[in-house]
Amino acid sequence: MNLSELNKVATAMVAPGRGILAADESTGTIKKRFDALGVESTTDNRRDYREMLFRSTDAMAIYISGVILFDETIRQSAMDGTPLVKLIEKAGSLPGIKVDKGTKPIPFCPGEVVTEGLDGLRERLVEYRGLGARFAKWRAVIDIGQEHGLPSHTCVMGNAHALARYAALCQDELIVPIVEPEVLMDGDHDIDRCVEVTSWVLKETFHQLFYNRVALEGMVLKPNMAVPGKKSPKRASVEEVAEKTVRMLRNCVPAAVPGIAFLSGGQSDEEATAHLDAMNRIGNLPWRLTFSYGRALQAAPQKAWSGKAENVAAAQRAFNHRAMMNGLATLGQWKADLERKAA
């Protein structure tokens, strides 16, 4: 294993002031986003939209350390024939690739899923590396559910094991794995239940990473924050989310991991930024804390774009703004005033 190369890439992914753009929506998910805007989800529209993001010069050069792509996008070229991967590289950012194949129901575990995609993964990683991918992503999904019985041991163990096998294969092919065990914020559980379940999931994940000989210095963790379920009547302040998330991570994530890049998971744009900022203000942390946001970076530019070429400049302004706000949050230097000024 070339750990120094893996560590160099992982460190660049979580460099101060920068974070990751998750633009790896599957064809089904991007269609849902486009449907909401009244835009038809054609190959060309998906290309135009993503080209708009990757040509947002300020965001890409200053705040976005890497971009997670979907299989279709890593093979696509911009309108002028330049491969999209080259646009990302030219901007000074790293191309990455989602390699999991989505979730499937787990037998005898109603309501629970396991992420698939290990079959043929080594061969796909070799191909993706040839296409320019320097890092990869695999997302496991854990639902806390309405009843206290969830998640099951089967679900937590199965997903942690698959994540670790994926991560080992990535490192063996000189690709930095983003290890993403996402505990969903659906449901009415409170923040402490989220901490309890996420801690279990993280501990099991690191256990499996150890058994699969994954080098922690050559990976990035992508967890959820500690937040109450969307339907919980007990809301949590920004400070409570920050304190409980940092405490949970200190208890579960070894210091050898270079960085933790959160998913936004359905938080509003500003919440996702405020939470990250508050955590970085706590300071004195063993790993870098940054973002790997999908929705919280793209909702505003998507709306501004709405499928029209004449809106590209406005959409790029919206994307630059969110990227800058989150870049500042990685340094604990974001202020709510900066949002108002831009509005």
Ligand code: 13P
């Ligand atoms: P969200 O930030 O929209 O949760 O997406 C991040 C991601 O990549 C989920 O796998």
